Amino acid sequence: MTEWLTDDEQRDWRRYVEMQGRLTAQIAAHMQAEGKMSVPDYEVLVHLSEAPDGRMRSTDLIECTCWEKSRLSHHLTRMEKRGLITRETRADDLRYSDVVITAAGQAAIESAAPMHVAHVRTWFIEALTPAELATFGELCEKVIARLDEVTPLCEEAASPV
Amino acid sequence: MTEWLTDDEQRDWRRYVEMQGRLTAQIAAHMQAEGKMSVPDYEVLVHLSEAPDGRMRSTDLIECTCWEKSRLSHHLTRMEKRGLITRETRADDLRYSDVVITAAGQAAIESAAPMHVAHVRTWFIEALTPAELATFGELCEKVIARLDEVTPLCEEAASPV
DNA sequence: CGTCACAGGTTGATGTGTCATCGATCGGGA
DNA sequence: TCCCGATCGATGACACATCAACCTGTGACG
Numbered sequence: 001m002t003e004w005l006t007d008d009e010q011r012d013w014r015r016y017v018e019m020q021g022r023l024t025a026q027i028a029a030h031m032q033a034e035g036k037m038s039v040p041d042y043e044v045l046v047h048l049s050e051a052p053d054g055r056m057r058s059t060d061l062i063e064c065t066c067w068e069k070s071r072l073s074h075h076l077t078r079m080e081k082r083g084l085i086t087r088e089t090r091a092d093d094l095r096y097s098d099v100v101i102t103a104a105g106q107a108a109i110e111s112a113a114p115m116h117v118a119h120v121r122t123w124f125i126e127a128l129t130p131a132e133l134a135t136f137g138e139l140c141e142k143v144i145a146r147l148d149e150v151t152p153l154c155e156e157a158a159s160p161v
Numbered sequence: 162m163t164e165w166l167t168d169d170e171q172r173d174w175r176r177y178v179e180m181q182g183r184l185t186a187q188i189a190a191h192m193q194a195e196g197k198m199s200v201p202d203y204e205v206l207v208h209l210s211e212a213p214d215g216r217m218r219s220t221d222l223i224e225c226t227c228w229e230k231s232r233l234s235h236h237l238t239r240m241e242k243r244g245l246i247t248r249e250t251r252a253d254d255l256r257y258s259d260v261v262i263t264a265a266g267q268a269a270i271e272s273a274a275p276m277h278v279a280h281v282r283t284w285f286i287e288a289l290t291p292a293e294l295a296t297f298g299e300l301c302e303k304v305i306a307r308l309d310e311v312t313p314l315c316e317e318a319a320s321p322v
Numbered sequence: 323c324g325t326c327a328c329a330g331g332t333t334g335a336t337g338t339g340t341c342a343t344c345g346a347t348c349g350g351g352a
Numbered sequence: 353t354c355c356c357g358a359t360c361g362a363t364g365a366c367a368c369a370t371c372a373a374c375c376t377g378t379g380a381c382g
Contacts, residue, residue: 057360058360058361059359059360059361069360069361069362070361070362070363072361073361073362073363074362074363077362093360094360095359095360095361096360096361097360097361
């Protein structure tokens with residue numbers, strides 16, 4: 001309707017943007033410095049380490065992470081180079097390939113996880129009371145619901161003509 | 162204290178992570194597709210277009226954006242190549258240089274701004290009631306306060322020994 | 323007047339994300 | 353049996369972010 005935001009809307013939007021930028025940067029920097037890995041590395045390793053045999057198909061990793069397949073592929077190449085994972089083509093269907101966590105990857109995730117949790121706790125969870133945190137979570141959920149609802153419409157609106 | 166998060170804490174943290182990832186991706190993708198520019202382009206152009214004469218020193222842009230100077234320099238190089246800005250060394254102090262928005266840059270920002278506002282409105286602001294938005298903003302503010310408070314301590318804690 | 327520390331700004335190397343495209347394999351229907 | 357479409361995954365080109373090193377005016381201090 002309106003073309004611009006009200007002062008209140010703008011204030012709250014900018015607060016969110018500032019918070020998310022700083023929180024993301026803070027966590028990424030410390031993960032890199034102390035844990036010797038990037039946030040994306042961490043994400044992949046968490047999923048792998050929770051999977052049976054520390055092994056998953058690429059397709060399932062895409063599902064878990066919501067990444068694009070090319071991003072995953074590139075990232076796995078780099079992680080393989082660093083010795084955190086290996087790739088194995090599946091015998092039963094040659095199109096698929098398994099991603100397997102290595103011992104080094106396992107060790108890395110085990111040392112990084114508690115640190116990451118501590119950071120989330122320090123910079124985010126402890127900033128709010130339990131009730132506030134619950135409220136915050138619900139509001140995030142509402143935004144997610146909005147995205148769920150709106151995204152398909154946009155996809156359709158963008159393609160025709 | 163604890164090494165892991167409670168179920169509630171984890172749920173709310175993951176909601177936040179999902180929301181922020183999807184919202185960021187959604188906005189960036191549409192800015193690129195419809196506005197023909199990236200979010201960083203947009204940020205630079207907004208500041209320039211608001212400055213008198215559409216002109217600012219690099220140093221002041223760094224101040225506004227909170228970017229590293231090398232990031233700004235690289236990005237300005239790309240924007241210059243795309244014709245959105247030009248650079249001019251200042252006559253009075255050769256160390257400084259001015260960044261100036263071009264007519265094309267002005268046109269680009271003027272067409273992109275309402276679109277960006279509409280997206281923020283659609284995917285974020287309208288997902289919440291005004292009261293909820295205000296609450297959300299306050300909670301963000303609390304997290305920011307936490308970051309303000311903790312960051313200097315971390316800097317100190319990270320360096321010694 | 324030197325010279326020297328420093329700040330503004332650039333550059334190159336490296337790691338990362340996205341897009342478009344491609345090669346290969348499987349599964350189903352003529 | 354043979355093709356055909358769909359799917360998995362990889363790749364190359366490019367945009368972006370960070371780090372470290374660098375060049376160069378300026379201004380302060382001897």
